[in-house]
Structure formats: C-alpha cells, structure tokens
Amino acid sequence: MNHTQRPRLTSTLAVFVVAGAASVLMSACAPLLIGGAAVSGALMYSDRRTSGAQLEDQSIELKAGPRLKEALGDRAHLNVTSYNRLVLITGEVGTDADREAAEKAIAAIDNVRSVVNEAAVTMLTSLSTRSNDALLTTKVKAAFIDDGYIQANAVKVTTERGIVYLMGRVTEKEAAKATEVARGVGGVQKVVRVFEIISDAELKAIEAK
Template sequence: MSIKYIKRSIVALLTLALLNGLSGCAVVAVGAVGATAVSVSNDRRTAGTQLDDFNARRKAAGLISQDEKISANSNIEITLYNRVALLTGQAPDQTTIQQAESLVNSVDYIRKIHNQIRVGKPIPATSVLHDKWLATKIRTKILASDNVPGSQITIIVEDSEVFLMGLVTNQEATAAVDIARHVDGVAKVVRAFEIY
C-alpha cells in the first residue's frame, strides 16, 4: 500500500465525514484508521503478512482460550511477527506448556515457535503494571537511539523478562538487546528476532 494511496484514502474519508455531518467520534475513527495505515506502511513486513499475522494470532489465541484446562489455570500470551510465534506467560506444569505449544503449532500459517512460557501461577496485577512500565521505558530508549529502527521492534515484557521481536539487521538486534539490558528492573533479555 503506497503512502500516496493512504493519503488519498484519508482525505476522501475526512471529506465524506464532513459532507455528511458525522459526529466527532466518526472523525476520530477516521484519524485512527489513518494512523494505523501509516504504521502499516512503516513496517518491513508486507501489509498482507501483517494481516495474516493478525489473523493467525487470533486463531491461535482462540484455540488456547477454548481449551478449558489451559485457560482455567494459565496466563498465556501469543505474539506473532512474520509467521513466528512467541508464547509467554505462566502455566501450572510442563504438560500444559507443551499442550499450548501444540495448539499454536496446529495453525498452518505459523512456521516457528519460541515457547517462553514459565511454570508457575499467573503473575499478579502489580507485576503486570511493572511490566508495562518497563516496556515503556525500553520503547522510549529504543526510539531515542540512532542505531535501532524503533518501528521494527516489538517489545514484550513478562515478569521482568524482556522479549524482543522484529525483522532487523544483526547490528540493529545487538543494539536493541544492549539498550534493553541496561534498563533498570530488567531481569533478562531474550532475542526472538529475524535477521533482515
């Protein structure tokens, strides 16, 4: 999808909204669509791959949530980037972890799985908030770096462990890991990159 096409689409939608006298909410929604379109155009993945990743992630998450044994006792998150799945969270035992991986592996689109689920109880809300804060700190430092393309890095933090995904060069991956490692509060950094 070209930038020119995106700009034309945004202008057309805004014009339509104004001509039809739509409420402010509709204009905000159109603006959100425009922001998403710009985000899509900055990604090294094709728009088709981004959509396929989104749909495959939803399918895999649905399989996990439909399995009562897994969903009742576990907290499992799935992140998908360029057909590579990252599984994070907690499960009561190794058998449940393997079952979750097996379900995700049954989605044909997914070609590789990084299973980083830990044995244990789901982390408390305070740890979740701390993880979000850590992710924000890392994102801020990565965006400030000239050596890392921040728009190409996906940051997942789970119980103070940082997982980095994206389509990057080896130098960009090394720089991103170095930045994350030096953020106060980070326990461990795991690379789940694809080298570009």
C-alpha cells in the same frame, strides 16, 4: 521448566533466540490473556514485514485466545505475539503438559511457520507484576526512540516477569544495539532475543520499497 530453559522451535527457521542472565521474582494468580497490537496507516507502510504478513500476524494473535482457552481453560496466563508468522508464547502455566498443550494449540493455527515456547511452569503472576511488565515495555520502546539507532517499529517488545523479549527482522548490528539499549532500561531482569536476522543488503532492499 524454569524460565532459563531454552525454548523449542516447532519448525526450522533462521531465528536468534538468545537469553541473557538474571533472576526473576514470581508471584501468583490470574487467568489467560492474549497480547497483540493493531497495525495501521504509516506504521504498516514502514513495517519491515509485507502488508500480507502483518495481517496474518494479526489474525494469528486473534485466533490464539480462543485456541488457548479451549485447550487450557483458566489454568494459565499466556501471551501470544506473532511477527512475520514466527510466534512467541510467553507467560505462565501450571504444568509441563499445559505448556506442551499451549504450543500444540498455537502451532495448529493457519499461517504459523514456527513457535518459540517461552511459557514458564510456575505460579501465575499478580496484577501488579503485569502492570510493571507493561510499564517496562513502554520504557524499552521509548529507549529505542531516544537512542535513534534503529527504527522503533522495527522491533516488537514483549515483557513477562521483568524479562524483555525482542522480535523483528533486523541486521546483526541492529540486534546487538537493540539488546544493549533494552538491557540498559531500569527494572529489566533479562533480555531474550527472538530475531529473524537479515543481511545489510536485504535491509536496503526493504527500505527501497
């Protein structure tokens, strides 16, 4: 499968998964990697997930590494990002069978409610490509802060091969704005939205807490 193929959901969930247009250059080499950030202090308090969901997301990401290592060894470069127990798989695998094995391994982790499998069947990326992806993630996050329309920690950003993936619990307007801002960052090849859309009333209730 190439990176423009639509991802599959392992369970039903009201989630936006919208891919933009553009081409991506791919290069070679490297092992399995797992992504995820620690949650603490003020960020945990202001997060739109419950504290329990944040801890479950951390646990899912920590468990993902050993599960993928067991299933695939060093044949893949994959990142796993969990938000509100919706899990995004990104990166590269060598075969369709490995892609399916990765999804199966992640879906079996406790508390995972749905999986979006965006792993591409292609050559593994180089270290320079991954460094550029990390820089793009930083630039997109900074662009959200500069824009000021949406809380920076309301959207989780992951980048693979110049493709920016956006996750979070956001309203329709916030989703559109976040996509617009991310697309405006230099070097971004495409934006994929993996949002859980909430209503304005739900957002007000979250902010009231």
